[in-house]
Amino acid sequence: MKKEITFILNQEEVKAEVQPEWTLLYFLREVLGLTGTKEGCGYGECGACTVIVDGKAINSCLYPILEVEGKSVTTIEGIISRDGELHDLQKSFIEHGAVQCGFCTPGMIMSAKALIDEKEKPTVDEIRHTIAGNLCRCTGYVKIIDAIKSVVDRR
């Protein structure tokens, strides 16, 4: 049985008919074609599917679509400014060599964004803690942590 939901996605209102068993990730990728959010495991262990719901970073692969009713969702596609300027985190990831294969990158950036939106000056330990649920096999995390820290330091 389809249900209608309304929520804010990347600052625009979305009204859609959804199947109750869909996850937010499924809806984003398969229905809306927003493939920037990745699926690395499908059971909430790798963080590649991280998006922000009402300010909190969540694993969209576990998040039932009906739960987004009335909420505000931000994905990697939604953090670029309207005139195409990259978010500070995106710039910093590029400049610091924090990207290799890139599959974890969107989720990593969204986790970091939720942290720095909530906290002006998170510590390195808080950064590590925040992205501990975002697995990366390429980089050894060092440059990712540096990239996030650099955005914080410039504040």
Next chain:
Amino acid sequence: MDNFPVVGQRIPKRDAPQKVTGSAIYIQDLKIPGMLYGKILYSKYPHARILAIDTSRAEQLPGVKAVITGYNIPPFKFGFFKDNPPLKSGKVLSMRDEVAAVAATSPEIAEEALEMIQVEYEELPGIFDPIQAMQEGAPILHEGLKSNVLKLPWRLICGDVDTAKKESHCIVEDTFSTQWVTHCCLGTSGCVASFDINNNLTMYSNTQIPYLAQRDYIDALNVFGIKNRKVRVIQCIIGGGFGSKLDTYAYEYIAILLALKTRKPVKVLFTREEEFIATSPRQSTITKISHGCTKEGKLLFREMEMILDNGAYTSWGATTPSVMMMPISSLYKVPNVKYIAKCVYTNNTYSQAMRGYGNPQATFAIESSLDQLAEKMGMDSYELRLINANEPGEITPQNFKVTSCGMKECIEEVAKRIDWKGKRGKDKGRGVGMASLIHVGGGARVYKSDGCGTIIKIDDYGKVDVFTGASEIGQGSETVIAQIVAEVLGVNVEDVNVINNDTDVCPWDVGVHASRTTFVAGNSALGAAKKIKEQILEIASKSIGEAPEHLDIQKGLIFSTKDKEKNTPLGKVLRNAHYSTGGKMLMAEYFYDPANENFDKDFKGNLSVSYAYGTHGVEVEVDRDTGRVTILKYIAAHDVGRAINPMMLEGQIYGGGLMGIGYALSENMNFREGRLMNPNFLDYKMLTAKDVPPVEPVIVETNDKDGPFGAKGIGEPGLVPTAPAIANAIYDAVGIRIKDLPITPEKILKALKEKEKRGQSGEEGK
């Protein structure tokens, strides 16, 4: 060394903008109109006879377009020994054996259909331990064979080990073992197979070997009755490689078979659980090792016998002993060497290439044993390493010709930065350890060719397109190649576009493996860039009125080196060349195949044009109550020839290092009677951002004479010496030697207890 405007600079990765914005298209993201989804049914038992398969219910499920089994496909086998059919009939030999496959209009329907397939098995006794598999009376896996030991001639003899043993002042002997580990690429494996109306195949793939995969697919199509057709391989952005995509797999042939049967594009995409179970990891090994040296500490011999769990089928894992021979014969100067390895079939998964290609397993045994030798000699293991360190100009027992070699510098840098003299053997509960590595740094002639092609063309506006055979799996080859071309052509690196993902467009390459891409594809790009630069200057010489040898290019401007006022923009010269009567198109191609050698029948020969060296040093703290190891400091010194891009080079060292620390301390594919008990990230325990120790990369530049701008390979070395460096540090900290990876708290606690029982310190060098 010279400084350059582009080479040696920290240029951001060229494809990073699309990756940080989510616009990069991975195989996960690819959809083709009309595409179907393939799913695979795996065996229920590690060893069984298939008595019957009933697919009739699955076939009737709405949305199902095809169901195939090993009983209704042409007889085809793939892999290094051609011992692996894409779908099994008769017997299954492992839990990952593919039994049936479905193509349906959605992945959910395909999954549902799998559940409707009835397979009747007769379970057979399995064999999961390679030592048991070698014993008489053990069940033989492959029908027609007399033994589970693979017929592979892994035997290296250099000098005379028996005489060297007699002459040795001091000898140590011990046994070390390593575990199964897997790549854990964040993007799971997948492909889309699509035939056109004339039966030409386009394969969208994650492969690391597009041109060898092309041949594999053509071989398969020939058996499937599609002869003399074209195969095109297109790579999406690849979500991690690490060796996992160095072979072709059953799922790719299954996609092809389903696409043929349905006449629709078919996508097969692994779930995470499948990625753990059905990709081919680094195998477990058991190694008996013995070292002997003179009174002064000069190594006289190294003898190793190794048993490798090959698993059920044969892929490149079975050939890793050929690369293990490299550290065995040539890590430190050791004149007499004997190495014998046996790969053994078991009902586990099956082994393949993984970053390091056997080197981590061999180096764990070698570098642990060397510390034992030093202790028995009463020597500082740092001194022992320096005495025996490799040097430029050396020819090793396996006939490797060492050109550039910064091993001593690496050892010394590590000792200095870790405060070796100050900390070694001093502090109970804390300790330092080190270990070194050798790896191929100038390609590796494992196939008949070690070549890579490059084509360069330049458009009317001075923008450069570089078509390379080299695949990009995240390591940054596209950026390094762009830097090399920009440096030679005197253009901005932003104006160089690298195209690297389509066999219809790009020239040939043997694959991304053996840490070869910077060296081989870099030299290929260098050659092509020099050629096209000659053409440009030749044409420009007419319009500028200066001989070509007195012309150069900087920032896209061609100028006379005698009079800089005489100049013209690159784009203008090209437009003139295109638009003039009898015009000329600017394009150059170059094929670089390094002057390295295949091994001869005795496994000797100069495998690589140059060799990469490195040393890792680690300071650990061991908690005696919990067995927990904390890495306080980690120094990774690498002789890289030259850092073409120090930022990305550090990325290889950090990434390799952390993968190596996981190998040393936590990662383990836990097989119980052939069943993988931890096929998920929670239980597999790859390291997270919270586990990152303070790592300090040290880049040692030796300017290799054959490398592009002096560079050597760095893709694999970062994880090679990690485990023995940590094991040696743990021994220094608490006097216990863990000889079986991973070094878990349980093993440490057990060893500490045993040591307490013995009531004495150390048991090294028995």
